[in-house]
Amino acid sequence: xxxxxxxxxxxxxxxxxxxxxxxxxxxxxxxxxxxxxxxxxxxxxxxxxxxxxxxxxxxxxxxxxxxxxxxxxxxxxxxxxxxxxxxxxxxxxxxxxxxxxxxxxxxxxxxxxxxxxxxxxxxxxxxxxxxxxxxxxxxxxxxxxxxxxxxxxxxxxxxxxxxxxxxxxxxxxxxxxxxxxxxxxxxxxxxxxxxxxxxxxxxxxxxxxxxxxxxxxxxxxxxxxxxxxxxxxxxxxxxxxxxxxxxxxxxxxxxxxxxxxxxxxxxxxxxxxxxxxxxxxxxxxxxxxxxxxxxxxxxxxxxxxxxxxxxxxxxxxxxxxxxxxxxxxxxxxxxxxxxxxxxxxxxxxxxxxxxxx
Amino acid sequence: xxxxxxxxxxxxxxxxxxxxxxxxxxxxxxxxxxxxxxxxxxxxxxxxxxxxxxxxxxxxxxxxxxxxxxxxxxxxxxxxxxxxxxxxxxxxxxxxxxxxxxxxxxxxxxxxxxxxxxxxxxxxxxxxxxxxxxxxxxxxxxxxxxxxxxxxxxxxxxxxxxxxxxxxxxxxxxxxxxxxxxxxxxxxxxxxxxxxxxxxxxxxxxxxxxxxxxxxxxxxxxxxxxxxxxxxxxxxxxxxxxxxxxxxxxxxxxxxxxxxxxxxxxxxxxxxxxxxxxxxxxxxxxxxxxxxxxxxxxxxxxxxxxxxxxxxxxxxxxxxxxxxxxxxxxxxxxxxxxxxxxxxxxxxxxxxxxxxx
Numbered sequence: 264x265x266x267x268x269x270x271x272x273x274x275x276x277x278x279x280x281x282x283x284x285x286x287x288x289x290x291x292x293x294x295x296x297x298x299x300x301x302x303x304x305x306x307x308x309x310x311x312x313x314x315x316x317x318x319x320x321x322x323x324x325x326x327x328x329x330x331x332x333x334x335x336x337x338x339x340x341x342x343x344x345x346x347x348x349x350x351x352x353x354x355x356x357x358x359x360x361x362x363x364x365x366x367x368x369x370x371x372x373x374x375x376x377x378x379x380x381x382x383x384x385x386x387x388x389x390x391x392x393x394x395x396x397x398x399x400x401x402x403x404x405x406x407x408x409x410x411x412x413x414x415x416x417x418x419x420x421x422x423x424x425x426x427x428x429x430x431x432x433x434x435x436x437x438x439x440x441x442x443x444x445x446x447x448x449x450x451x452x453x454x455x456x457x458x459x460x461x462x463x464x465x466x467x468x469x470x471x472x473x474x475x476x477x478x479x480x481x482x483x484x485x486x487x488x489x490x491x492x493x494x495x496x497x498x499x500x501x502x503x504x505x506x507x508x509x510x511x512x513x514x515x516x517x518x519x520x521x522x523x524x525x526x527x528x529x530x531x532x533x534x535x536x537x538x539x540x541x542x543x544x545x546x547x548x549x550x551x552x553x554x555x556x557x558x559x560x561x562x563x564x565x566x567x568x569x570x571x572x573x574x575x576x577x578x579x580x581x582x583x584x585x586x587x588x589x590x591x592x593x594x595x596x597x598x599x600x601x602x603x604x605x606x607x608x609x610x611x612x613x614x615x616x617x618x619x620x
Numbered sequence: 621x622x623x624x625x626x627x628x629x630x631x632x633x634x635x636x637x638x639x640x641x642x643x644x645x646x647x648x649x650x651x652x653x654x655x656x657x658x659x660x661x662x663x664x665x666x667x668x669x670x671x672x673x674x675x676x677x678x679x680x681x682x683x684x685x686x687x688x689x690x691x692x693x694x695x696x697x698x699x700x701x702x703x704x705x706x707x708x709x710x711x712x713x714x715x716x717x718x719x720x721x722x723x724x725x726x727x728x729x730x731x732x733x734x735x736x737x738x739x740x741x742x743x744x745x746x747x748x749x750x751x752x753x754x755x756x757x758x759x760x761x762x763x764x765x766x767x768x769x770x771x772x773x774x775x776x777x778x779x780x781x782x783x784x785x786x787x788x789x790x791x792x793x794x795x796x797x798x799x800x801x802x803x804x805x806x807x808x809x810x811x812x813x814x815x816x817x818x819x820x821x822x823x824x825x826x827x828x829x830x831x832x833x834x835x836x837x838x839x840x841x842x843x844x845x846x847x848x849x850x851x852x853x854x855x856x857x858x859x860x861x862x863x864x865x866x867x868x869x870x871x872x873x874x875x876x877x878x879x880x881x882x883x884x885x886x887x888x889x890x891x892x893x894x895x896x897x898x899x900x901x902x903x904x905x906x907x908x909x910x911x912x913x914x915x916x917x918x919x920x921x922x923x924x925x926x927x928x929x930x931x932x933x934x935x936x937x938x939x940x941x942x943x944x945x946x947x948x949x950x951x952x953x954x955x956x957x958x959x960x961x962x963x964x965x966x967x968x969x970x971x972x973x974x975x976x977x
Contacts, residue, residue: 339700343696343765346765346771346772347765350765350767350771374735377774378731378762378772378774379771379772380771380772380773381762381774381775382775403738405735405738408700408704408707410708411707414703414707414736414737415703415736415737416735416737417734417735417739417774418738418739581710
């Protein structure tokens with residue numbers, strides 16, 4: 264087991280990474296302050312891991328909420344099901360919520376914890392690669408709105424995170440690939456040597472090799488933790504974590520949440536960001552092909568949905584959170600491992616990118 | 621105009637108090653950072669003041685949301701109507717929400733601001749006495765759940781507050797009285813001389829005398845600001861602000877939100893807290909009669925609902941946010957002007973109080 268500390272002053276917390284962590288009571292109990300625990304998962308994860316985690320919490324009053332599975336359920340209405348359980352079982356403000364599942368569960372349980380009685384503790388047990396490298400660091404929580412993704416939410420840090428690599432063995436291959444997209448992102452934005460490592464080891468990640476997974480998760484979490492520690496509330500530098508996301512969110516919104524996986528949309532979005540960076544003369548032309556090859560190796564899509572026009576993209580991108588007073592800002596690359604947020608690009612170059620990918 | 625500064629470090633903000641402040645652009649514009657404003661009010665307040673406030677914001681893109689009026693609409697669903705407007709009008713994270721109305725509007729708009737795109741600015745223009753002395757200080761925002769009042773929410777401080785005493789002239793007398801209940805609370809918990817002043821001037825408040833109102837609002841806000849500055853996130857001392865509220869919430873929940881006004885329920889709750897404090901030997905017996913007389917003068921109720929038994933109270937009080945690991949804590953008085961949070965009381969004394977009031 265490796266442990267990594269996310270440094271955020273009094274809100275600092277550990278991320279434990281390794282195979283077989285789930286069900287070890289000693290890893291959880293130091294982070295539970297009261298005697299009540301609400302364990303929240305979804306219909307897919309529940310039969311696999313719910314009882315195991317529950318058994319490790321025998322020292323507490325454990326109640327459970329099992330939510331429907333899928334991005335389309337990441338709504339205020341579903342969060343309300345968590346509130347229903349909390350109130351029916353009379354959980355008070357010393358309760359601890361535990362999120363057992365992927366990013367959707369983590370985001371919703373985190374938001375429920377941020378807003379139940381104006382804020383209670385929560386712990387993340389992410390069971391997908393995407394959530395282990397992404398939503399387990401940073402404290403972003405929230406839900407979607409019919410008119411935009413992640414538009415309602417709060418910043419709320421977990422008390423601890425357990426990233427059990429063994430849970431990835433039950434993950435559908437498509438979701439594993441989607442997680443690798445986010446791993447590749449960390450290489451692109453701030454870690455050139457990790458990006459080089461990924462060219463060699465993506466097949467090990469796809470084969471669920473525990474050592475390769477542990478290394479990739481740790482390196483990704485380190486990269487993210489560093490950026491987040493610098494900018495907890497996303498005033499500036501933190502926005503580079505959204506490389507590919509503005510394009511990606513447009514795809515997800517247009518196709519309907521859940522039809523394209525988040526990581527798949529981000530993969531195409533990253534390719535667009537690299538393509539645009541090359542058009543602007545900031546990045547060498549060969550990098551488009553390097554990234555494309557890596558994405559193909561990771562079994563990720565490399566072209567945008569056939570039914571989406573550049574206008575569709577522009578329409579959806581206009582409601583992005585990075586639009587400030589009408590000006591669209593994008594995360595682009597000055598080099599591999601060096602990202603920046605900028606509105607300094609020609610509209611024509613953007614259109615050319617949207618047409619070409 | 622008097623101005624009072626709530627000292628919360630970088631989240632400090634001013635409260636302007638006086639007649640005719642509404643519609644003065646200079647008081648608002650320094651606190652609006654972007655060019656978008658979402659002005660939120662309800663169906664009752666809109667015909668009275670919406671256009672006046674809107675006219676004072678001509679320098680900005682002003683969109684409006686008019687919500688149904690009443691505590692029964694203080695729900696996630698109603699907050700969602702604000703999100704609908706924000707997203708339809710493409711408000712970005714530099715937008716400012718303005719709450720124009722009573723406590724229900726303030727709580728919901730504050731919660732929408734706390735959670736829209738994970739947090740945007742908001743300004744309060746409270747138009748009831750209760751909201752001018754209570755919800756305008758402290759940063760508590762939130763909504764009710766079918767199983768409990770204010771169970772979902774967040775701490776989020778406004779950028780500024782305008783308390784225009786002239787708006788109280790359009791307030792129904794019953795709501796003015798409910799506001800006075802909260803004013804009386806500040807005297808009871810931390811300001812004995814203000815409590816004495818209220819014995820003399822409650823009739824001036826009921827007559828909407830601007831000088832008396834200005835004084836009472838300032839003194840109340842000062843008292844609350846002091847307590848909040850000491851304990852922004854309600855770890856300890858802040859809980860004394862809930863004098864009468866645990867009993868009061870039980871009444872509101874049992875009777876259905878909105879049938880008893882919040883201040884009316886708190887009035888009876890304060891009487892119970894004083895009664896229990898006397899039974900425990902902490903307060904002189906005559907204080908029950910002094911408070912009862914003051915409440916009657918303010919046209920507030922002094923007996924609990926005829927259909928509520930002590931068991932009804934206990935059932936509702938069990939889900940109160942101040943219950944910690946099964947132990948009920950109450951705000952009681954050691955003296956007039958000196959409150960404390962305690963679980964150090966006999967159950968029998970509590971039952972006797974519930975039976976006698």
